[in-house]
Amino acid sequence: MSLLVIAEHDNAALKAVTLNTVAAAQKIGGEIHVLVAGSGCAAVAAAAAKIAGVSKVKLADAAHYADQTAENLAALVQANAAGYSHILAAATGGGKNLLPRVAALLDVAQISEITAVESPDTFVRPTYAGNAMATVKSADAVKVITVRSTGFDPVAAEGGSAAVEAVAAAADLGLAKMTGREITKSARPELGAAKVIVSGGRGMGSGENYHKLLEPLADKLNAALGASRAAVDAGFVPNDYQVGQTGKIVAPQLYFAIGISGAIQHLAGMKDSKVIVAINKDEDAPIFQVADYGLVADLFQAVPELIAELG
Amino acid sequence: MKILVPVKRVVDYNVKVRVKADGTGVDLANVKMSMNPFDEIAIEEAVRLREAGIAKEVIAVSCGVAACQETLRTAMAIGADRSILVESDVDLQPLAVAKLIKAVAAKEQPQIVIFGKQAIDDDANQTGQMFAALMGWPQATFASKVVVSGDTASVTREIDGGAETLEFKLPMVITTDLRLNEPRYATLPNIMKAKKKQLDVLKPADLGVDVTPRLTTLKVSEPPKRGAGIKVADVKDLVAKLKNEAKVI
């Protein structure tokens, strides 16, 4: 049995979530190959070849894979699908865009955001904002799966020595043309990879308050910054800060929810964090039901105190 | 041009569902059902494109049980011109829905099909992408801004690190993200008007689509519960507990 893992990368570097996806593939069992599709991405392929447990890297290097558009990538994966029992990608924005398209081209179901592997055809996945965990069995010949990274500890980035094999690019379908990309610049850890996350909600009152109060706190803790949907909708911070059912799913060692009420959609994205701290002036806020440590206080007082106390 | 909008009837987003004690699913008895929130955004966007003179007709389509007619009436109260129910009691999974919508699209010949990005019950986030694959169309998923001019559309998408804008040639698929628009409330007069709008009912067999599920749910269980936490007295207490008890800082 062989499995194909689609590497996540930005043409320059391999994204760490790929290691969690490989971990899920290992749980399923079999020979693991990684597909690196991009443009000028030989360094990514070299990094993929070093991942522990990977036995082959397939590299498709062509200009029309530079932007990772789903239309072209899906056609490439389809062309390379023969012989694989499972095709996996991370349940990131990129993976969620791509894999359903791959599955439909192969006329099979796609299994979204698995958090556990029961057997090669049976998986656990969250539904209803994580309030119901479904164990599903696939009847399809090929299992096309996105993997929730928080469900699988990453394999080692080093230790493997897989061969890199070039594969032919598929035709450029010319269905989508990139005209601009705005990546939020930040020196902080990525939300998905951070050990500590400081998130702010509508209670912050404004983008100015958000940054004035939470940046120094995040600095002290070497934390990533996150937000509730309400804070993003109000324009306090960009969309990629959103944690939740329809934003990012995180599970850091320590999560601060500050001025966040704790709607089910927000909890869906952070309730697997190891330790949760909530600061809210409303003692009945639902966030306190999942918080290990709750502080009923006005955040405008508590946050500066906290920064000072951390020294 | 016509715009087709698939809308799903789901458990209302305010409801916290309960897993049935026998582990066969979630308890849907007497639970409030509504239109999937992302699909309201999809209908709103389509109606705005019609109001701007870009689209001529907005058609809502839902696949599922007879009660989905309510969801379609809501779509028409927001402003869809007419609607289609593909009625089935089968558990319709994303691939089956994509195939049903493809069959409807073959009849209606829309230039744009606007899906929600994700149904908040199955949390699949698949159907729009699958439909686009079956049609060989481009897919502008997770859209936060749509500008249609002539036979092209420029769509801004929410991505992990920020946002990107792409240009697509119609026909195409769009899937909506939360910040694309704020759906209007259906007013009482519009709810009344919607009752008189056309609603056609088809069966999967009429469309020649096999909707047999590919995935079988073996069991549904509650997620692990978090142990009850405590309230701390003040910031000093909090920091002390994080250092000495939780040992996370």
Ligand SMILES: Cc1cc2nc3c(=O)[nH]c(=O)nc-3n(C[C@H](O)[C@H](O)[C@H](O)COP(=O)(O)OP(=O)(O)OC[C@H]3O[C@@H](n4cnc5c(N)ncnc54)[C@H](O)[C@@H]3O)c2cc1C
């Ligand atoms: C389809 C759909 C998808 C969604 N997806 C997501 C998602 O992915 N992520 C997400 O977060 N939400 C999501 N939501 C929105 C969710 O339902 C809530 O509306 C949102 O999480 C609320 O954000 P909030 O807690 O910041 O705001 P609010 O609920 O308004 O809470 C603000 C909190 O701040 C507190 N507060 C105010 N002032 C102070 C102060 N001075 N000091 C201390 N505390 C203060 C208040 O007591 C209150 O508890 C989604 C909703 C829908 C319908």
Ligand SMILES: Nc1ncnc2c1ncn2[C@@H]1O[C@H](COP(=O)(O)O)[C@@H](O)[C@H]1O
């Ligand atoms: N049964 C259905 N009927 C109509 N549209 C649907 C149905 N299921 C899914 N959709 C559409 O597909 C989108 C994504 O759903 P999903 O892939 O299930 O997360 C929804 O927001 C709807 O636009």
